[in-house]
Amino acid sequence: MKKFFSRHEAYVLMVIVILSIIITLINPSFFTLENLFDLFKSYSYLGIFAIGVLFVLISGGIDISFSAIATVAMYAMAVYLIRFGGNIFLTFLIPAVIGIGLGMINASIIYFFNIPSIITTIATLNIYYGILVVLSGGKWLYGLPDWFRQFAELRAFTLTNAEGGQYGLSIITVMWFVILLIAWLILHYTLLGRGIYAMGGSPPSAKRAGFNILFQQMFVYAFMGLMAGIAGMVHAMLVQTVAPNAIVGKELDVIAAVVLGGASLTGGTGTIFGTILGIALIAILSNGMTLMRIPSFWYNVIIGLVVIISVSFSVYRRRQREKQTILVEVE
Amino acid sequence: MYRKYLESIILVFVMLGVFLLMWIMNGGEFFRSANFQSMAFQLPELGILSLAMMVTILTAGINLSIIASANISGIVAAIILTQLIKPETTGLSEALIILLAILAGLSVAAVIGLLNGLLIAVVGVSPILATLGTMILMNGFAIVLTKGYVISGFPEAVLFIGNGIIFGIPMPIIIFAICAAVMALVLNSTPTGINIYMIGSNPIATLFSGVNNRTVLIRTYLLSGLYAGVAAIIMISRFNSAKADYGESYLLMTVLASVLGGVSAAGGFGKVSGLVIALIILQIVSSGLNLMRVNNFLTIAIWGMILILVMVVKYLAEQVQRRRAI
Numbered sequence: 001m002k003k004f005f006s007r008h009e010a011y012v013l014m015v016i017v018i019l020s021i022i023i024t025l026i027n028p029s030f031f032t033l034e035n036l037f038d039l040f041k042s043y044s045y046l047g048i049f050a051i052g053v054l055f056v057l058i059s060g061g062i063d064i065s066f067s068a069i070a071t072v073a074m075y076a077m078a079v080y081l082i083r084f085g086g087n088i089f090l091t092f093l094i095p096a097v098i099g100i101g102l103g104m105i106n107a108s109i110i111y112f113f114n115i116p117s118i119i120t121t122i123a124t125l126n127i128y129y130g131i132l133v134v135l136s137g138g139k140w141l142y143g144l145p146d147w148f149r150q151f152a153e154l155r156a157f158t159l160t161n162a163e164g165g166q167y168g169l170s171i172i173t174v175m176w177f178v179i180l181l182i183a184w185l186i187l188h189y190t191l192l193g194r195g196i197y198a199m200g201g202s203p204p205s206a207k208r209a210g211f212n213i214l215f216q217q218m219f220v221y222a223f224m225g226l227m228a229g230i231a232g233m234v235h236a237m238l239v240q241t242v243a244p245n246a247i248v249g250k251e252l253d254v255i256a257a258v259v260l261g262g263a264s265l266t267g268g269t270g271t272i273f274g275t276i277l278g279i280a281l282i283a284i285l286s287n288g289m290t291l292m293r294i295p296s297f298w299y300n301v302i303i304g305l306v307v308i309i310s311v312s313f314s315v316y317r318r319r320q321r322e323k324q325t326i327l328v329e330v331e
Numbered sequence: 332m333y334r335k336y337l338e339s340i341i342l343v344f345v346m347l348g349v350f351l352l353m354w355i356m357n358g359g360e361f362f363r364s365a366n367f368q369s370m371a372f373q374l375p376e377l378g379i380l381s382l383a384m385m386v387t388i389l390t391a392g393i394n395l396s397i398i399a400s401a402n403i404s405g406i407v408a409a410i411i412l413t414q415l416i417k418p419e420t421t422g423l424s425e426a427l428i429i430l431l432a433i434l435a436g437l438s439v440a441a442v443i444g445l446l447n448g449l450l451i452a453v454v455g456v457s458p459i460l461a462t463l464g465t466m467i468l469m470n471g472f473a474i475v476l477t478k479g480y481v482i483s484g485f486p487e488a489v490l491f492i493g494n495g496i497i498f499g500i501p502m503p504i505i506i507f508a509i510c511a512a513v514m515a516l517v518l519n520s521t522p523t524g525i526n527i528y529m530i531g532s533n534p535i536a537t538l539f540s541g542v543n544n545r546t547v548l549i550r551t552y553l554l555s556g557l558y559a560g561v562a563a564i565i566m567i568s569r570f571n572s573a574k575a576d577y578g579e580s581y582l583l584m585t586v587l588a589s590v591l592g593g594v595s596a597a598g599g600f601g602k603v604s605g606l607v608i609a610l611i612i613l614q615i616v617s618s619g620l621n622l623m624r625v626n627n628f629l630t631i632a633i634w635g636m637i638l639i640l641v642m643v644v645k646y647l648a649e650q651v652q653r654r655r656a657i
Contacts, residue, residue, distance in 0.1 A: 062459065115642040116596050118393065118459060119586060123635040126583050130632025138628075252467060265457045297475045304468025311464060312454045319455065 008262035008314055012277040016284060023288040030291050033159065034167045043283040044176040045234040047276070049254045050261075051183045052227030054275045057258060058187075059220040060200035060267025061117035065106060066228040067251040068128035071244055073098040074232030075132060078141045078242040081148060088151060095229030102128060103225020107218045125251075133244050141242040152237035172234055179230070184272045196220060200267025256307045257282045262314060281306070342593070342608040349612050353619030360622055368501070372494070372569065374614045375503035376562050377584055378607070381592075382514050383558035384585035385606055389518075390551050391531045391598025392451065392458030396466035397559040398581050400443045402574070403469045405563035408436030409482040409573035416486055429488055437560040443469060444556015448549035473575035483572035493568030503565050510561060514554075515603040523550050531598030580631055587638045588613055596642070 024031040049066060056063045073095035080086055080094055102124075109120045155168035187193035195216050198206040207213055236242050261278030263270030285302060360366070380397055387394040411432040416425060443465055450461035495502040518524035526547040529537040538544050567573045592609030594601030613634075620630050 109639060109643075113643045113646045115639070115646065119590070119596055119642065120639065122583055122586055123638040125635070126580070127632045127635035127639075130628040130630075130635065133628040134626050134632070252463060255463065256467065259460060265460050297478060298471070300467050300471025301475055302471070304464055304466075304471050307467060308450065308461070308464035311456050311460050312450060315455045 008317070009271065009274045009277055011313070012260060012262070012274065012281060012310075016277060016281055019281075019284055019288060023284070023291055027291040030288065034161055035287070037167055037169055037173070039283050039287055040173040040176075041170040042238065043279060044170075044172045045231040045238065046250070046254055046257065046282070047176050047279045048179055048227050048231040048234060049250075050258050050275050050279050051179060051272070052224035052231075053254055053258045054261075054263055054270050054272065055183070055187075055196065055220050056117075056224050057263040057265060058200045058267060058270045059196050059216065060203065061110065061217075061220070062255070062265060063106065063117065063121045063221065063224050064251045064255065065102075065121040065125040065128060066224055066231075066254075067248045068125045068132070069099055069102045069225050069228040070095075070232030070235070071247050072102065072128050072132050072232075073229035074236050074242055074247070075136060075141070075244065077233055078144060078236055081145055082141060082143055085145060088147070091148065091151075091233060092230070095233045096226055097229075099225035099227070099229025099232075100222045101225070103221040103223070103228070104218060106225070107221035110221070111214055111217045125248075129244075129248055136244055138244050140244075144236070144240055144242075148237070149240055152240070172237060175230075175234065179227070180272060180276065187272065192216065192219060197268055200269075202268070253282060253303070256303060259307065260310050264314070339593075339602070339605055339608065342591075342605060342612070346608055346612045346615070349615050349619075353615055353622075357619055357622045366618060366622070370614050370618050371501045371504050373617070374610055375501075375507035376565050376569070376578070377581060377588065377613075378507045378610045379510050379558050379562040379565070380578075380581055381585045381588040381606060381610060382510060382603070383555040383562070385589040385592070385594050385601060385603075386514065386518075386527065386551055386558075387458065387555050388586075388589050388594050388596065389527050389531045389598055389601055390548060391534075392548075392551070393462065393586075394447065394552065394555045395459065395462040395582065396443065396447060396469060397555065397562075397585065398578050399466040399469040399473065400440050400556055400559040401563040401566060402577055403443070403473045403476075404436040404440040404560045405567040405573040405577070406473050406476050406482060406575070407439045408432040408564060409485070409567050410476065411435055412485050412489060413482055425486060425488065429486065432489075433564055436563055437557060440556045440558075440560025440563065441553060442556075444553040444559070445549065447556065448552035451552060452545040452548035470575065477573070477575050479575065481572045481574045485568065485571055489568050490571060491568075493565050493570075503569070506561065506565060510558060511603055511607055514558075517554070518603060523547055527551055528599055531595075531600070533599075583631070583634055583638070584613065587634055587641070590638060590645075591641050 020031065029035060049070070052066060053063065076098055077091060077094040081091065106117075106120060106124055109115055109124070110117050152170075152172065154171040156171065156174050158166050158168040160166055185193075187196070195206065195211040196219075198209060198211055199213060199216050203213065206216075232247065235247060239246070257278040258270070258275050259265070259278070260281055261270070261274030261276070263274065282303065285306070286299060289296065289299060289302070380401065383397045384394055409432075411428065415428045415431075447458075447462055447465055450456045450464070451458050454461075456464075492502055492506075497505065516524075518527065526537065526542050529540075529542065530544055530547055534544060566577060570577070588606060588609050589601065590596060591612065592601065592606035594606065616633075616637075617630065620633070625633075
């Protein structure tokens, strides 16, 4: 218990609890199951992105091209479904393959030519997105098949509210939970997961310890791409239209959320639980602002402040800890 | 001697090559003076923003907030200009208000730069995260101040900054030349400049040789912020308006210009002269593509590809050099 309270996640959780109480006091409709399920559903695609970003951050890199990867994957899937019909299996397969492919392009550039990941992904973001807009002409896609709409409306269980409207745990949220579980298992119970932490902590040490850096790097960015592809598909399910400009621009929100959850850009740290909290904080802030009738103009100001304070605070705490430990450097 | 200027010589040849290529592809149209004039007006904002990016990359950092800083500074200046200047305002008081607006814009930019510097140097946040945070924050303030609308309609004197011509030379080019010269002077002839390079190569060695890394980093980001502010003044004057989301594709371009100009992405190396030649190359390509009516988004994709290509070539050249050294 004491160990838990010394961790970054504990502070984020505390902020979330306090914020939730304040919002509920102002507008009681915040703390209802219906709103909660709704939040889970509408933030699941950002949550899926966040898992991918977490892996990249733990490995010591950064990826901002995922919004473009998701857009490409989503668009290709929608074009296929509208032209040829397709089925639910292809709905998953097409974005997954495209995501993994584009992610591996990122990884190859970063690994083989030793280019910093931030520069690589600033470039590929613009390449993927630019080519997509040119090929698609920036057209929005409507008229996705009926079964695609029906699948998105499936629920694990359904409840009825006082006015007779139905709500429940959406299949989209269930998908996010499954992905969270898989990601947690990979990070904690596989050699690969531990290797990603090791690589982020210190690449030369990880190499000497015998980890295959090339494979891990490929995996991390391919996994990011896979998550981006799936998140793109989920986004199409949520809004039932596909617009080339719907996701690009969201990348900073996602990175902010993951960083709020305690992942650091120097690599080697970050947890699934923290990431969930980070996304939750962003979701509650945004939802709470609407419920408290704060004009949405203020959204970025608040997110920006939260990011700056949170990041500064976690650096401050790390320094405090370092002061209390004796470091012996052996070169 | 020859080695020292090798990179600049290569860049000049690339510039000539690109120039010929665009001439061949566009024919006489490329050589019309209107084309050169529009190039001269477009280059400076990107150029000054690239200088702002370059100085942070030299210290092995990055400043993601330059465009957001430029927009908010531009908006603050624009609000002062549009709110304080009434139709009955005359000569001297108008000049004073314009001066006030410019100073306010520059101070906002300087404050943001200082905030970045403090976060990075004193608190110890990594440059990517610190500038990401200020970028989101400043973008937020820009939206709050403008409510997403455009602020427009400035007096003639302000428009002159971005559109005027003195002795046949466009005003923005003159400002850019001054900015580049000042940056070159700071980097090459002041202790701070030399320390900027040293921190980029090896921060620990720099610290142990008695340099106060913190002050140097704070000054670096302050300078970067100020340059974003100068770019902002040119921007609002050229567009005769200010908005929260101008110039979003500039982030890619500033990194590209720096890297193409020989700035090492790992910090420590890079010259203003290289950056200036790189900017000219980019401007020639951009105008050429524009004359060929290439889709804007395709142009952006091409910039991305060129950025990666440049980095790959640099990496390979480094490998060859290292092998020779052995």
